[in-house]
Amino acid sequence: MFRYALRRLLLTVPVLLGLSVIVFLIMSLIPGDPAQAILGSYATPENLERLRADLGLDLPLPQQYLVWLGNILQGDLGRSYALNRPVLDEVLERFGATLLLAGTSLVICILLGVLAGIVSAIRQYGWSDRIITLLVLIGISVPAFWLGMLMIMAFSVGLRWFPTSGMTAAYGGGGILDILHHLVLPAFALAIVAAGVIARLTRSNMLEVLRQDYIRTARAKGLGEGRVVMRHAFKVALVNLIPVIGVQAGFVIGGAVYIETVFQWPGIGRMLVNAISTRDLLLVQGGVLVVAASYVLFNLLADLLQHWLDPRIQA
Amino acid sequence: MMAFVKLIARNRLAAFGGIILLLIILLVLITPWLPLADPNVTDTANRLLPPFSDNHLLGTDALGRDILSRLLWGTQISLAVGLAASLVAALVGSTIGIVAGYFGGRTDNTLMRGIDMLMAFPYILLALAIVAVLGPGLMNALYAIAIVNIPFFARNIRGVTVGIAHREFIDAARLSGKGNLRILTSEILPNVLPVIIITLSTTVGWMILETAGLSFLGLGAQPPQADLGSMLGEGRKMMLNAPHVATVPGLMIFLLVMSINLLGDGIRDALDPRLKSGALSRPAPFTRIRRRRNSLPDPVNGNALLSVERLQTDFEVGHETYRAVNDVSFAIHPNECLGLVGESGSGKSVTALSLLGLVASPPGIITGGRVALEGRDLLDLPPRDIRRIRGKDIAYVFQDPLSTLHPLFRVGDQLVEAIRQHQPMSHAEAHERAVSLLEQVRIPNPERRAEQYPHELSGGMRQRVGIAMALANDPQLIVADEPTTALDVTVQAQILKLIQSLRREKGSAVLFITHDFGVVSQICDRVAVMYAGRIVEIGPTQAILDTPRHPYTRRLIDCVPRLGEPDNEPDAIPGLPPAANHIPEGCAFAERCHLVEDACRQGDIELIATDADRQVRCIKPLSVTEPSTPGVSR
Numbered sequence: 051m052f053r054y055a056l057r058r059l060l061l062t063v064p065v066l067l068g069l070s071v072i073v074f075l076i077m078s079l080i081p082g083d084p085a086q087a088i089l090g091s092y093a094t095p096e097n098l099e100r101l102r103a104d105l106g107l108d109l110p111l112p113q114q115y116l117v118w119l120g121n122i123l124q125g126d127l128g129r130s131y132a133l134n135r136p137v138l139d140e141v142l143e144r145f146g147a148t149l150l151l152a153g154t155s156l157v158i159c160i161l162l163g164v165l166a167g168i169v170s171a172i173r174q175y176g177w178s179d180r181i182i183t184l185l186v187l188i189g190i191s192v193p194a195f196w197l198g199m200l201m202i203m204a205f206s207v208g209l210r211w212f213p214t215s216g217m218t219a220a221y222g223g224g225g226i227l228d229i230l231h232h233l234v235l236p237a238f239a240l241a242i243v244a245a246g247v248i249a250r251l252t253r254s255n256m257l258e259v260l261r262q263d264y265i266r267t268a269r270a271k272g273l274g275e276g277r278v279v280m281r282h283a284f285k286v287a288l289v290n291l292i293p294v295i296g297v298q299a300g301f302v303i304g305g306a307v308y309i310e311t312v313f314q315w316p317g318i319g320r321m322l323v324n325a326i327s328t329r330d331l332l333l334v335q336g337g338v339l340v341v342a343a344s345y346v347l348f349n350l351l352a353d354l355l356q357h358w359l360d361p362r363i364q365a
Numbered sequence: 366m367m368a369f370v371k372l373i374a375r376n377r378l379a380a381f382g383g384i385i386l387l388l389i390i391l392l393v394l395i396t397p398w399l400p401l402a403d404p405n406v407t408d409t410a411n412r413l414l415p416p417f418s419d420n421h422l423l424g425t426d427a428l429g430r431d432i433l434s435r436l437l438w439g440t441q442i443s444l445a446v447g448l449a450a451s452l453v454a455a456l457v458g459s460t461i462g463i464v465a466g467y468f469g470g471r472t473d474n475t476l477m478r479g480i481d482m483l484m485a486f487p488y489i490l491l492a493l494a495i496v497a498v499l500g501p502g503l504m505n506a507l508y509a510i511a512i513v514n515i516p517f518f519a520r521n522i523r524g525v526t527v528g529i530a531h532r533e534f535i536d537a538a539r540l541s542g543k544g545n546l547r548i549l550t551s552e553i554l555p556n557v558l559p560v561i562i563i564t565l566s567t568t569v570g571w572m573i574l575e576t577a578g579l580s581f582l583g584l585g586a587q588p589p590q591a592d593l594g595s596m597l598g599e600g601r602k603m604m605l606n607a608p609h610v611a612t613v614p615g616l617m618i619f620l621l622v623m624s625i626n627l628l629g630d631g632i633r634d635a636l637d638p639r640l641k642s643g644a645l646s647r648p649a650p651f652t653r654i655r656r657r658r659n660s661l662p663d664p665v666n667g668n669a670l671l672s673v674e675r676l677q678t679d680f681e682v683g684h685e686t687y688r689a690v691n692d693v694s695f696a697i698h699p700n701e702c703l704g705l706v707g708e709s710g711s712g713k714s715v716t717a718l719s720l721l722g723l724v725a726s727p728p729g730i731i732t733g734g735r736v737a738l739e740g741r742d743l744l745d746l747p748p749r750d751i752r753r754i755r756g757k758d759i760a761y762v763f764q765d766p767l768s769t770l771h772p773l774f775r776v777g778d779q780l781v782e783a784i785r786q787h788q789p790m791s792h793a794e795a796h797e798r799a800v801s802l803l804e805q806v807r808i809p810n811p812e813r814r815a816e817q818y819p820h821e822l823s824g825g826m827r828q829r830v831g832i833a834m835a836l837a838n839d840p841q842l843i844v845a846d847e848p849t850t851a852l853d854v855t856v857q858a859q860i861l862k863l864i865q866s867l868r869r870e871k872g873s874a875v876l877f878i879t880h881d882f883g884v885v886s887q888i889c890d891r892v893a894v895m896y897a898g899r900i901v902e903i904g905p906t907q908a909i910l911d912t913p914r915h916p917y918t919r920r921l922i923d924c925v926p927r928l929g930e931p932d933n934e935p936d937a938i939p940g941l942p943p944a945a946n947h948i949p950e951g952c953a954f955a956e957r958c959h960l961v962e963d964a965c966r967q968g969d970i971e972l973i974a975t976d977a978d979r980q981v982r983c984i985k986p987l988s989v990t991e992p993s994t995p996g997v998s999r
Contacts (some may be wrong), residue, residue: 065610072483076494175646187623190626191570193618236722261725266763267761267834269755272786285417300486323584326496327583333492342485362818
């Protein structure tokens with residue numbers, strides 16, 4: 051296990067490097083003078099000159115990349131011209147909020163999706179299966195940003211159960227309960243789509259596993275159906291589902307961009323959208339890099355978890 | 366093509382989706398000729414009118430523009446952009462996939478590493494980065510969404526291409542002098558096209574959703590141009606005082622995407638029959654039983670441990686009924702070993718699984734007969750009571766221990782589970798017993814083996830574990846369903862010896878299922894021969910081996926190679942058993958029997974007693990002096 055973890059960790063390095071190459075290449079696609087684009091049209095000539103030197107813009111592309119990578123590895127993601135503060139500080143601050151939202155959402159969608167999928171599989175073609183199938187269809191077809199708005203209209207404006215937006219109350223907010231109160235709606239709105247996908251795959255996976263010979267063996271032992279389904283079948287289905295959950299985490303993080311905009315959640319998604327409109331490219335670059343890297347690490351964890359649960363996967 | 370359309374039309378949900386989609390497309394196509402207000406003409410006097418106002422069926426937005434008109438024009442743009450993005454992604458992605466899969470080697474490696482890198486990004490994030498650099502705009506949003514979807518196509522298509530790139534017809538095309546390009550377009554492309562279509566049909570909806578999403582964030586369509594997403598984005602700002610401005614375009618996106626998803630699922634099911642839902646039905650915990658009361662045979666009294674009377678098990682697939690077990694009766698006495706012999710498909714495994722309702726259901730149904738364990742009809746028992754018998758009074762050993770042992774649990778834990786299900790004891794005690802069971806089935810170093818997973822054991826070891834599991838609760842009857850078939854010959858012999866000696870030690874009866882008369886002769890006291898779901902001959906093993914009465918039995922016995930008789934070539938029986946949904950009248954073996962006559966194909970042929978304790982289902986049983994079948998030299 052330890053050796054596998056180490057190997058898998060080492061294999062992550064080239065992925066992270068590849069990631070940085072892609073981000074670098076995308077940034078070098080900027081038409082015209084990158085320094086101008088990065089600093090905006092009101093930049094002073096001195097600042098432009100300094101940035102050009104910092105970025106090594108007079109160097110050939112591969113060397114530019116090395117300079118760029120060197121800066122990033124030292125934690126220097128540049129300075130946001132619109133906010134006038136280091137990109138790293140801003141990104142890390144926002145990232146916490148996104149992590150809270152996306153993490154909660156992921157937990158919700160796994161619980162909902164897996165539960166719905168199992169019920170759907172063991173009640174195949176029954177009423178609960180049909181209702182769940184219908185809900186899943188709605189879940190994966192509904193635009194999350196629209197759903198968020200509907201939820202605000204229903205639960206915030208109509209029923210007044212939850213606040214309409216933000217992460218804390220404007221006055222006297224900030225406690226854990228306050229944040230949780232603000233978290234409920236956006237977390238559920240964000241979870242719906244991924245929950246639908248997970249429910250679908252759980253259902254088909256469970257159906258597949260329940261047909262296997264070892265399930266017949268479990269029944270031939272005289273085990274109760276609950277134990278057969280939850281212990282024997284679900285464990286295998288879960289192992290198969292982990293990579294799916296890894297992929298869904300990516301969709302949840304992506305979906306956070308919309309949900310943060312709808313609910314005015316001070317996360318990295320909303321930061322990115324604002325930065326794109328203000329053409330604050332270094333902030334975009336920093337945000338994308340940090341989120342992408344953490345996503346790679348999340349998938350690494352998913353991989354290790356799967357390896358731990360499934361002894362057949364050899365290191 | 367027509368068949369394909371029919372297949373989709375039969376799937377009601379897919380047809381429903383198709384109709385909605387068709388309606389939306391039609392509406393969008395005739396939009397220019399509809400009597401609608403100009404979507405971009407502002408009218409501040411009439412701003413934020415609610416739906417069903419005069420002249421504005423769906424009301425107006427913040428600038429007094431007609432929402433219905435904007436909705437239809439916006440739908441047009443959203444559809445066009447989403448489709449265009451999908452086609453670009455499909456074209457580029459499929460090309461990459463086909464080239465990588467076909468050429469393989471370094472090309473494959475380089476391309477797919479690049480694709481992997483793209484997939485390492487959270488989906489929307491990459492699109493955002495691209496839009497950030499190119500600048501907001503509808504076309505740029507299109508490119509961004511297309512690019513982030515390329516990996517899905519590349520991966521799927523590459524997988525399929527790799528699968529066919531080394532098939533014979535590709536080699537043939539290459540040998541006939543076709544160039545790579547011709548092979549790619551004329552041989553590979555037609556074969557991967559269904560997969561491209563499946564991938565396309567399941568991602569189009571998603572891509573429309575995502576382009577709308579970028580517009581919603583203000584990164585796609587720019588004013589005054591509007592697609593559904595940007596309408597929704599504008600509506601968000603007045604969500605509280607004029608909810609209809611946002612609700613209407615959102616509903617349209619939802620309808621559009623849902624109809625496409627429904628249709629896409631239908632297309633996938635139609636093109637990829639493996640995924641069709643019917644094939645994946647879940648076997649219930651117990652086989653369905655549908656016996657007609659008056660069809661039950663009278664209970665047979667006797668000292669049999671298990672008596673099976675006129676058992677009948679069907680498989681119902683669609684409108685066809687396959688009769689797998691047809692009027693099967695036999696009895697097993699305490700400590701007896703009965704062999705059940707027949708070719709694959711003769712119904713012997715289904716017979717064995719029917720005893721405790723373990724036949725997969727659907728499609729299996731027990732439609733008649735009785736299974737009596739010490740006089741108690743098992744088919745009448747409620748599920749709870751059946752479960753108490755499963756693994757306790759009657760235990761199973763299955764054919765392939767790699768697929769029948771749970772792959773993710775330690776061998777010892779699987780044994781512990783079997784023990785504790787029927788005997789109240791602590792985990793530690795059960796574990797101790799599990800280790801001793803492993804020892805009883807002659808597994809060396811049982812403490813260590815108990816900690817291992819099935820995949821870490823050899824085939825023979827795994828089957829010993831399977832046997833240990835069957836022994837866990839000292840059952841009265843062990844049903845061994847081809848326990849040696851998946852093993853090689855020397856291991857086979859060891860396992861047979863093991864079963865034999867355990868039977869002596871424990872005193873269990875055994876129902877031993879096999880297709881191999883050689884195995885039968887080593888272990889069984891009596892043997893029942895099955896053909897096409899019926900028992901055709903039953904009696905003491907030695908008697909049947911010496912003087913088979915049924916021509917089929919004789920053929921099966923002749924199939925066994927004999928040591929020291931090199932001239933005795935095992936002789937396969939020509940022909941195939943009848944299809945189980947079209948069993949002919951009369952003797953099912955008639956078609957393959959060299960002694961067939963007209964009377965064999967008429968009426969129902971009963972089992973008749975020939976000698977004491979022997980029965981045969983044949984109107985002209987072979988006599989003791991009957992010579993061997995032709996073609997088999999002795």
